[in-house]
Amino acid sequence: GNSVTQMEGPVTLSEEAFLTINCTYTATGYPSLFWYVQYPGEGLQLLLKATKADDKGSNKGFEATYRKETTSFHLEKGSVQVSDSAVYFCALSVGSGAGSYQLTFGKGTKLSVIP
Amino acid sequence: NAGVTQTPKFRVLKTGQSMTLLCAQDMNHEYMYWYRQDPGMGLRLIHYSVGEGTTAKGEVPDGYNVSRLKKQNFLLGLESAAPSQTSVYFCASRLGTASNQPQHFGDGTRLSIL
Numbered sequence: 001g002n003s004v005t006q007m008e009g010p011v012t013l014s015e016e017a018f019l020t021i022n023c024t025y026t027a028t029g030y031p032s033l034f035w036y037v038q039y040p041g042e043g044l045q046l047l048l049k050a051t052k053a054d055d056k057g058s059n060k061g062f063e064a065t066y067r068k069e070t071t072s073f074h075l076e077k078g079s080v081q082v083s084d085s086a087v088y089f090c091a092l093s094v095g096s097g098a099g100s101y102q103l104t105f106g107k108g109t110k111l112s113v114i115p
Numbered sequence: 116n117a118g119v120t121q122t123p124k125f126r127v128l129k130t131g132q133s134m135t136l137l138c139a140q141d142m143n144h145e146y147m148y149w150y151r152q153d154p155g156m157g158l159r160l161i162h163y164s165v166g167e168g169t170t171a172k173g174e175v176p177d178g179y180n181v182s183r184l185k186k187q188n189f190l191l192g193l194e195s196a197a198p199s200q201t202s203v204y205f206c207a208s209r210l211g212t213a214s215n216q217p218q219h220f221g222d223g224t225r226l227s228i229l
Contacts, residue, residue, distance in 0.1 A: 034217055043221050043223050046217045095212065101171075102163060105158050
């Protein structure tokens with residue numbers, strides 16, 4: 001079956017530090033990959049996505065590259081801000097077969113950025 | 116530009132009471148989902164729907180029922196609430212099953228069962 005594994009948190013960083021949140025996946029076929037962000041008290045929002053190998057998704061200073069050879073989609077940001085404090089979810093989608101109706105989510109990684 | 120709207124945002128129930136959570140989307144999406152989110156458990160899929168008049172069980176369906184009488188609405192019912200159903204409930208919708216289609220989420224309903 002399809003699965004997503006994220007690094008366990010919580011992750012605590014100082015403002016302006018470099019961020020990496022690891023995400024690896026197992027999937028049948030060629031999935032699309034997503035990062036979602038959940039700010040306190042809110043729902044999940046799509047942060048970025050990549051739909052094929054070597055694609056780079058980017059948004060709000062965050063980037064992630066679809067690495068087929070390592071089945072990974074790590075989230076990075078060069079300089080985090082306090083406002084980036086949130087829970088980040090990695091997810092995948094397959095276009096056909098078992099599980100194609102929904103996205104498969106990782107368990108989430110909580111990021112806290114301190115001034 | 117409402118997207119996915121959940122009603123109510125907060126609710127406190129007593130054990131044994133019933134209630135219905137409403138999800139409405141204005142994006143003409145075919146697929147709709149109900150999740151629950153508990154500390155340390157991530158998102159767990161309760162039920163989903165692939166079109167008007169259809170529903171299917173997800174990972175944790177026991178104690179819940181759903182209905183999709185109109186394409187834009189997806190209702191989640193608790194017939195006899197239990198403390199174990201205290202959680203944050205999220206509704207999501209999706210245009211179709213093309214793999215590049217993301218899910219769009221509402222802001223959640225925070226439900227406490229006493």
